Amino acid sequence: ELKVEQNPLFLSMQEGKNYTIYCNYSTTSDRLYWYRQDPGKSLESLFVLLSNGAVKQEGRLMASLDTKARLSTLHITAAVHDLSATYFCAVDVSGTYKYIFGTGTRLKVLA
Amino acid sequence: EADIYQTPRYLVIGTGKKITLECSQTMGHDKMYWYQQDPGMELHLIHYSYGVNSTEKGDLSSESTVSRIRTEHFPLTLESARPSHTSQYLCASSELGGTKTQYFGPGTRLLVL
Numbered sequence: 001e002l003k004v005e006q007n008p009l010f011l012s013m014q015e016g017k018n019y020t021i022y023c024n025y026s027t028t029s030d031r032l033y034w035y036r037q038d039p040g041k042s043l044e045s046l047f048v049l050l051s052n053g054a055v056k057q058e059g060r061l062m063a064s065l066d067t068k069a070r071l072s073t074l075h076i077t078a079a080v081h082d083l084s085a086t087y088f089c090a091v092d093v094s095g096t097y098k099y100i101f102g103t104g105t106r107l108k109v110l111a
Numbered sequence: 112e113a114d115i116y117q118t119p120r121y122l123v124i125g126t127g128k129k130i131t132l133e134c135s136q137t138m139g140h141d142k143m144y145w146y147q148q149d150p151g152m153e154l155h156l157i158h159y160s161y162g163v164n165s166t167e168k169g170d171l172s173s174e175s176t177v178s179r180i181r182t183e184h185f186p187l188t189l190e191s192a193r194p195s196h197t198s199q200y201l202c203a204s205s206e207l208g209g210t211k212t213q214y215f216g217p218g219t220r221l222l223v224l
Binding site for chain 2: 031033035037039040041042043044045048050086088090092097098099101102103104106
């Protein structure tokens with residue numbers, strides 16, 4: 001079965017703290033995506049990781065990809081309230097036009 | 112910034128009605144997708160298309176249909192709305208090559224009474 005699993009599902013953290021969200025996938029994939037979704041809104045693209053060892057950073061967020069372990073991480077550095085949202089990872093399933101999304105991680109940053 | 116549009120943004124409708132959700136993109140993307148998402152939950156693929164006159168079913172396709180007559184337009188039709196269809200519907204598009212990043216529309220919130 002093609003699956004993308006994220007953990008944790010819920011994360012409540014204090015401002016200024018660091019934390020990592022994990023994304024494991026079971027299928028062969030050429031690409032790994034991270035999206036952000038604010039409550040009641042649509043999905044916004046954050047990062048696309050194209051190869052093993054890829055690392056992308058934007059502000060307090062850094063994403064990495066290990067294709068051998070089929071694992072991606074989204075690291076949050078010195079969290080601020082504005083980062084509160086749901087974060088999804090997704091993979092592009094090789095040989096198809098489909099994408100599979102993870103279950104999402106609901107992040108709440110407390111002031 | 113991606114240019115993908117959905118109408119209506121909100122819709123309240125009675126059981127048994129036929130409805131069409133519109134999605135248009137101006138980026139010339141070959142691939143387009145429809146997803147159903149309950150608030151904050153995972154996305155479920157309904158239908159997708161990889162070009163004009165191509166449509167494929169996803170996991171939740173049995174109660175809806177799509178068409179792709181023009182590259183920029185990918186409407187979703189529910190033949191007979193039911194309360195279980197109450198959800199948010201997200202349209203997305205992406206290129207065939209390159210990063211293949213999906214760009215999402217603002218969504219349509221549907222309430223079936």
